[in-house]
Amino acid sequence: MHELSIAAVVVESAEGVARVHGADAVAGVVPDALRCSFSLVAEGIALDRAELVVEEVSVRARCGDCDARFAVGSPAALWCPRCDTPAAELLTGRELELAEVRMAGSP
Numbered sequence: 001m002h003e004l005s006i007a008a009v010v011v012e013s014a015e016g017v018a019r020v021h022g023a024d025a026v027a028g029v030v031p032d033a034l035r036c037s038f039s040l041v042a043e044g045i046a047l048d049r050a051e052l053v054v055e056e057v058s059v060r061a062r063c064g065d066c067d068a069r070f071a072v073g074s075p076a077a078l079w080c081p082r083c084d085t086p087a088a089e090l091l092t093g094r095e096l097e098l099a100e101v102r103m104a105g106s107p
């Protein structure tokens, strides 16, 4: 399960931050739709009671012919809505970042 390995990396990163700051529990973390895998991986360690907060980024692409920037949507449509040619690149939507870790007792 792909999400499980991503959750493991998120948990490992957050636990490292907690350790550096001398915390024995992490109150908040921020990555993707991995809540179920996250709680499985976090069980029994410092992140046992941690809450995973997910910020989703919409997928946007750029047309190589007319430079239009458009939402890809779901299911993904990678053709330019203006000139009907394939998108040249994805501008957003591939990010997966651990943006913040809040320790228990921190503001």
Ligand SMILES: [Zn+2]
Residues within 6 Å of the ligand: 063, 064, 065, 066, 067, 068, 080, 081, 082, 083, 084, 085
């Ligand atoms: Zn176009």
